[in-house]
Amino acid sequence: MDLPDCDPQALDNTYRQFAVVNRVLSGWRRLYVRELRPFLAGSSGPGTLLDIGSGGGDLPALLAHWATRDHLVLHITGIDPDPRAAAFAGRRAAVPGLSFRQAHSADLVSEGRQYDFVISNHVLHHLDAGQLQELLAHSRVLARKAVLHNDLRRSPVAYALFSAAALPFRHSFIRADGLTSIRRSYTRPELAAIAPPGWVVRPGSAFHQVLAFSKG
Template identity: 70%
Template sequence: MGILLRTRAAGAVEQMDRADCDARLLDNTYRQFWVINRVLSGWRRLYRTELRTAAASQQRPLTVLDIGSGGGDLAVMLARWAERDGRPIHVTGIDPDPRAAAFARRRPAIPGVDFRQAHSGDLVREGARFDVVISNHVLHHLDRAELRQLLSDSEILATRKALHNDLIRSPAAFALFSVAALPFRKSYIRGDGLTSIRRSYTPAELAASAPPGWSVERPSAFHQVLACRKD
């Protein structure tokens, strides 16, 4: 396993990214993501330390852009947590994949959340601005040019900070997720999750790929955040 993960599997393709993947399995994957993102992705901690703190420091609702929002579960979770804390935020989720955008728009309407089929570059051209720009498990999907473009767009779109949360490639992460994902059936969760870990960066690799002004932070053993802070 260590040899398998020694180098980044940049050419590996996740099944759900294929244009001809099974639509039923894809929808099931989007439905099951909420468990993964709530329990395993570390966003509850990031919400408390980053978004709630930022929302408390200003009078108006915090505006958040979720790039590559997939089925929309993270955007909804963040908005609900903020509402419970009495710190309302407005989350805009964007995804260039029409299947993800359609699934997100089929969700029951949640105050403070909206979804679009769009690329970050579309919002840059529109002159949009947000207090905080985030993404979850997106970086490992990108090639070098796409990564640089995402970070460039994020610097333009974010007025306070950008936080890109992603996996850390390691034998421990691969082994633990292989077991933890066994209950997820009739979806792409387990297979694609393992491919995602193989495609992911080590902290040193991610730091070497990032332009000046960005830093790699490690909030947990299995996740890293590529951050650009302006405040």
Template identity: 65%
Template structure:
């Protein structure tokens, strides 16, 4: 009997012509291995630094939105292990901006991990849904998410965008992977020697299969939202609040 490692991808590329909505990421399971899950959170900073493009998004969109007022507030929806929220807080401080960053994630495991890391000035984590903040009447200058959209069913997708419109007084940026053979092949090859003992490799390939193409994302988004394709494998869903 042969045993296939959960880190090993299929040798043949899957059908990427449509979204694989029936594919589930292992780390989303409430019964997944807690050791592998924590290792996944610990490895997120490296993988996000390589593939997410948020340093570029910060320079191009977030920093200009905050610079005019010398700072402001940022909400990171689905903050996971908290690495992006931490980066935004650090980048803003280095640029002389007084910024308060809030990271929210309803998964108690993600919140526990993020909250257990070394504190960063101007950063807080809360175990909430975006709808909870809407109910609290909260408003932020910039609302962002990273690699969240592909996790959501249509109802949750539109719920997040509706919540984002209510929560943002300025800018909303939802960034996600773009599904393509290039993205799948490069991620498969690039992660082959690394990220053993975590869900990064297997779940990353599943994420690509679940993700939107730029055309699909533009068709799914309501009026007022703009889809921008960012090479090599990112889509950005952008909304500017009219307050």
């Protein structure tokens, strides 16, 4: 799905199906309850969150839904440098407090933007070493409170289980992209070894881990 000339209909199907995969497997409900909701509940004003590499926008929409259901105010910005992802996200039904734009994290740094939380989902394994360090540096500048980069954790069991579980997803890149992503993802020691000082690798949901940075 990263190829610029990939089948556009299969790509759209992939963005739609990611909503199911992320809701079931990525562990963001746990992260929302543990990390985001307590801050929002104790805040005197609206919270702000930036999702870097937001793709089709299903995760920001889900976080906005949870916050609204809990009667909390959370303003979310989703960015993605891929024009196809930005276009898909822009076609989503409008959600109060949720916006998308085609942008790179460097653009927001140059604009002097800041958010309470900076997050990403399944982004780290797509980056080479230089791009990864750049993302972490940008995240620290953009975040007022904390950074949560949620990503896959490589293991033979994860590969085998996803290979079988993704068979029902047809006419999309979900299965092929997912298996490639698992192969490219980090083990916990590998991620900890390349993380700069101050970053911590935390366990996430099954076969996931979170590279986190807190500003207190």
